[in-house]
Amino acid sequence: MDYALPCGELDTLFAGPQSVTPEQRRDLVDEIVAALRRRHGERLLAVALYGSTARDGDGPYSDVELWAVLDDEAYGEDYDESLEWVHGRGKAEVNLMSRSAIEAYAREVDEAWPISHGQFVHARALWIAPDHGALVESLRSLAAHPDDAAVDRAMAELVVGELYELVGKLRNRHGRQPLALLAGRFAEHLACLVGLAERHVYVSAGSLFDEAVDLGGPDGAAELFAQVVRGDFRDEAATVAALERAWAGLERWADAIGLEPALLRRCQAGER
Missing domain, CATH: 1.20.120.330 (Nucleotidyltransferases  domain 2)
Structure with a gap:
């Protein structure tokens, strides 16, 4: 599926990551959230930011990393898609998952759990649909309390x-x-x-x-x-x-x- 978001070209790709200010990076985050809301409408349940940008610890060359939760009825309960692209001066990634799929992943425990589940435990909620206000905290709790x-x-x-x-x-x-x-x-x-x-x-x-x-x-x-x-x-x-x-x-x-x-x-x- 296509999103009307900033994108790069081959010359920007091979130039490597370029310096981006925190304000520019947060403007991009706002654009991504708005695009997700336009594209998915009422099927979108939540969007969260993770990684260094979520912690206000991003540097000039940091990526932008988000995950988004969709209603199971949007694309099925097993839906799991990753959008990763060069937006011009840096890289962005959005992990789109159904509610069932992301809850299952938050519960999952493997050898990399102490690293991989930081995207839930240290996430920053950006947007949550009405009547789903506890969703991000619920995922955080699932990830932080493994079996x-x-x-x-x-x-x-x-x-x-x-x-x-x-x-x-x-x-x-x-x-x-x-x-x-x-x-x-x-x-x-x-x-x-x-x-x-x-x-x-x-x-x-x-x-x-x-x-x-x-x-x-x-x-x-x-x-x-x-x-x-x-x-x-x-x-x-x-x-x-x-x-x-x-x-x-x-x-x-x-x-x-x-x-x-x-x-x-x-x-x-x-x-x-």
């Missing part, structure tokens, strides 16, 4: 499906895989694991490690997060030791938070 069993499954998947595998790559590396890349991936998955344990949704991917440092977690986790933030991997032996320490700390930590039953199920072949 405990689903959290345990996601955490077990992170330990076995990601961290265990990365430790194998670390021990089998022989200088082939860049250690900085491996350490960054391990730290990101570990931060998501700690976020899940604490039911903490990070403010942004950019602040992930700074926030994770304050959440506790396994022995060695905070030190690894701090090292990744510094970006100092010159001492390979020290980096390997930091990764092995964080991995070794997982066993006691998993026992302390009651994760062992979920991990045991994940260690068995069969349905989980």
Whole structure:
């Protein structure tokens, strides 16, 4: 479907993101909301802004990110469409979902939950239809209070499906895989694991490690997060030791938070 919104050309695309003032970015947001209301009318239930612009933390080159909720009868209860385009000086994205689809997504818990669900927990409502005043807060609450069993499954998947595998790559590396890349991936998955344990949704991917440092977690986790933030991997032996320490700390930590039953199920072949 077409929307009468600002768009770019190939020359603006390959020029890369250009500086946009906060006022210009907010004017664009207003244009998008108005276009959504014109296009969908009474089928539109809510529009919210997320990301750095919603937090008034946007920089000159920040994207504009929104989600919008449509009545199930508009395009069906499974409706889920993403509009992403270069609007001339930057990029905009609007995620359009039916009410049923967005509620299901807000409830969903996977390994990336501490990052992905910030779009609900840290959202700013822009427009809400009459008689749907609680919709944005309802989605925020669904996202912020995940099912405990689903959290345990996601955490077990992170330990076995990601961290265990990365430790194998670390021990089998022989200088082939860049250690900085491996350490960054391990730290990101570990931060998501700690976020899940604490039911903490990070403010942004950019602040992930700074926030994770304050959440506790396994022995060695905070030190690894701090090292990744510094970006100092010159001492390979020290980096390997930091990764092995964080991995070794997982066993006691998993026992302390009651994760062992979920991990045991994940260690068995069969349905989980």
